Amino acid sequence: MKIFYGVQGTGNGHITRAREMAKAFAEAGVEVTYLFSGREASRYFDMEIFNAYQVRKGLTFHTRNGDVSYLKTAFETHPIHFVRDIKTLDFSDYDLVLSDFEPVTAWAGRFSNKKVLGIGHQYAFNYPIPREGGDFIAEKVMKYFAPTRQHIGLHWHHFGQPILPPIIAVHEPPERSIPNKIVVYLPFEDPQDVIRMLRPFREHDFFVYMPVRLVSPAEHIKIRPLSREGFQNDLADCAGILSNAGFELVSEALQLGKKIMVKPLHSQMEQISNAAALKQLGYGRIMNELDSKALARWLENPHRIRVTYPNVAKILVRWIWEGMPFIDDDFVEKSWSEVNVLHFN
Incomplete structure (x- = not known):
């Protein structure tokens, strides 16, 4: 199986999630080509696990002093460059295209005949989960930034919806922490x-x-x-x-x-x-x-x-390897059955 995997690189969270997926894909013997967009190539770090990854300009949000400026974001968007990036992607040798809210891959997949799967936290917003701060522009950005016809949403809790726990490294907490x-x-x-x-x-x-x-x-x-x-x-x-x-x-x-x-x-x-x-x-x-x-x-x-969350990366890679069968209530419930919440004072 060969997979093309696009990852939003504006923040480090998407890359952290992709690292866990990369480990699971490697263990399963799946060949993956990675593409990152959203920042300059020189600003990526600790990327060895992704081998000879590709970089595109993509789209990113302009922030200043803790605020997102949609107006400046629009002015700094280069649509001709973005369309060129989309057209340069060739998925003919791949069995599946994945997008972790990465717009170049998502839009290129939309215009191809390949199956495209979105995996990420943003796709959880396709369901009725806690949401605040929305307006017309924000809703459209969430919907059209990296659209895929099939998606897996991730969140800290299921909120009664068919979404999965976070994709993170699973390990024991340290024996001690420094109080201050x-x-x-x-x-x-x-x-x-x-x-x-x-x-x-x-x-x-x-x-x-x-x-x-x-x-x-x-x-x-x-x-x-x-x-x-x-x-x-x-x-x-x-x-x-x-x-x-x-x-x-x-x-x-x-x-x-x-x-x-x-x-x-x-x-x-x-x-x-x-x-x-x-x-x-x-x-x-x-x-x-x-x-x-x-x-x-x-x-x-x-x-x-x-x-405590299960190894969702392994769960998803196994599901992809098995042909991406329909996600039913049993699949979702089994994924959340290993989650435990502990309170400490």
Whole structure:
């Protein structure tokens, strides 16, 4: 079996999910060609597992200081380049096309005769799940950004819908965590605003991962460059994580039993809805702005949740290998039957 797999590369969450799928495909002996879009080729890192992957410009959202600008996004879109990228893809040698909300692959598949399957969190929004922050533009973007006729949606809970648990690395939580160690990943916020919020809390050590190089301004604020290995090491033994409301990172934090505080991107329906789902499930706290008072309350509260998820990547690869049979209630229920939720204080 040969598969062409397109992955949205704007954020690191889609790539993290693709890494787990890549491991499962490799174990099953499936040949996969990977394509990434949404950022410059030089800005991808720790990509060895994807071998000789392809890169396209694709489409991406313009963000500034924690806000998504649809107007600037539209101005910076290059439709002629996008159409050219679509036309250059040839799926004739492949048995299946996958898209993790990757627009070039999804649209190229739409105009081909190949079966195209969407896998990702965004496809869960085709069902009635918690959603907030929607408007006409946001709804159209979600619907037409990377459309596929068949899809698998992923979420932290099924909400009574035919969606599956997150695709994340499955491993035991660390034996110990450092009580005052907090990992911070707020790449869409102004770095100086983040530092200003963290500075008063000297009794905590903040490991701040940023896409820009800055000198650590205080002993308790430790600036780190983006690194998959470094981030995973710090995530393993931290007490909690402060991040935007991206799906994959929160999924990892839940799996590891870390306490969670999220600050969703403004005007980004997916992240605002993720925050609403976290609140509804009782899995994490929310700040709508960079708020030192909200941060103080969260730092003082030891309550955390650990959610154990099955190896969904292996489940999906086996399902694909078996010819993608109809997903019935038994398949969904079996996938969720291994999920356990534990509360700690």
